[in-house]
Amino acid sequence: MHVDIVPVGEVSARVKREASSALRSVYDCDVTIGDGQSIPTGAYDSGRSQYSAESFIQLAERVGRGDKNIAITPQDIFYRRRNYVFGLAYLDGSGSVVSTYRLQTSSDGGFSNKSASDIVDDRIRKEVVHEIGHTYGLEHCNNNRCVMNFSRTVQKVDIKEENLCGSCQRRLG
Numbered sequence: 251m252h253v254d255i256v257p258v259g260e261v262s263a264r265v266k267r268e269a270s271s272a273l274r275s276v277y278d279c280d281v282t283i284g285d286g287q288s289i290p291t292g293a294y295d296s297g298r299s300q301y302s303a304e305s306f307i308q309l310a311e312r313v314g315r316g317d318k319n320i321a322i323t324p325q326d327i328f329y330r331r332r333n334y335v336f337g338l339a340y341l342d343g344s345g346s347v348v349s350t351y352r353l354q355t356s357s358d359g360g361f362s363n364k365s366a367s368d369i370v371d372d373r374i375r376k377e378v379v380h381e382i383g384h385t386y387g388l389e390h391c392n393n394n395r396c397v398m399n400f401s402r403t404v405q406k407v408d409i410k411e412e413n414l415c416g417s418c419q420r421r422l423g
């Protein structure tokens with residue numbers, strides 16, 4: 251199993267490193283990092299001042315060389331009527347996306363004494379693992395410590411762990 255990371259826009263080496271290390275550690279897969287891509291034409295919605303998450307998924311599907319491909323971008327992305335999303339993937343699809351934009355928010359759950367940058371790194375790791383989980387057919391999990399738990403806020407991201415719970419792990423097969 252091979253996951254290709256597709257950086258879109260200005261993605262730091264640190265973000266790429268965290269994403270690939272999280273994917274390797276949770277899925278025990280091969281991870282490659284593709285060439286940087288520019289933001290897809292037509293992705294920007296000037297009414298919302300945000301970018302369509304789906305256009306990043308399509309780009310990842312098109313240029314990614316993995317069985318699964320994940321676009322990572324610093325741009326603020328939206329999906330349908332939600333104000334924002336941290337990421338998006340289709341169940342069993344080959345493409346997915348994570349945005350670091352909303353994960354930078356400084357407020358954490360108030361239960362950790364980690365540095366702000368470590369907290370942001372952890373969030374990126376979890377959201378990347380989460381979206382790739384969807385591409386492997388995993389749906390949202392009710393266990394709020396499981397990485398497949400749906401997180402609407404960064405506080406919810408901070409509560410969950412980077413790993414799949416036992417039942418998601420078994421579903422992954």
Ligand SMILES: [Zn+2]
Nearest residue numbers: 380384390400
């Ligand atoms: Zn999800």
Ligand SMILES: [Zn+2]
Nearest residue numbers: 391396415418
């Ligand atoms: Zn789970």
